[in-house]
Amino acid sequence: MEHSTIPDSSRQQTLEEKVRTLEARVAGLEGRAPEDRVALVVFSGDLDRVLAAFVIATGAAVMGQQVSMFFTFWGLSVLKKSTGLKGKSFFQKAMAVMSPGSSKTLPVSKMNYFGVGAKMLRTMMKQRNVTSLEDMIRLASELGVRMIACEMSRDVMGIQPSELQDGLECGGVATFLADSLKSRTSLFI
């Protein structure tokens, strides 16, 4: 038998070493395992898409997930409470005038017809007793959903922090990735 030729003490030593390396590997894996988190990028400023994002966000929060929503580019319109033109460049002014002033004036992604489509969808939702986007946003923050405004796109589009709702976080790509890498689900909407 081959085993009997190895002294007992050295066999124990190699075993202990193996256990130690395994423990280190398990600890490493545990640190990288996903947590009960969901991360969403809200890139779109379309009413229908944003609604989907908030239904998922509130649903996930109810199911015990820590939810982060990262609003960037057109998605920033969702968080706007007012539009100002002061201190903006010509292009930024043009963009401000042509962008929705708040969540209430978001267009729909299809059949918008200068806002008629969006009004129609809102009316249809009311008829079917579906929660409005504004209530959904309030609900999300009540449920502890983290809402982060992308600093870079806010700056490019010339949206002042004062034009956005109060109590928002701001951050960049690493803010999103820090959450997304620990999440079970990440979606780009």
Added chain:
Amino acid sequence: MSRTFDRLLDARGLNCPMPLVNARKEIGMLEPGQVLKVMATDRGSVADFQGWAKVAKNVELLSQETETLDGASVYVHFVKRAS
């Protein structure tokens, strides 16, 4: 068969995700071991409550039934706060 329950949530007429959201709030007001009865007209709530119970650690779905009330289908869910 009718079960006993400690709290009743009438979510009839509400749509996704509100039955779930309200149920979550109500469950928070219960003591562990107590049961919440939810009445909903949202057909999706049947699968939604199953999914909720599967994922959330502190709730247990005891049973689901469908009743007909005033000519409309009512989906009844019995949810227990486990911890």
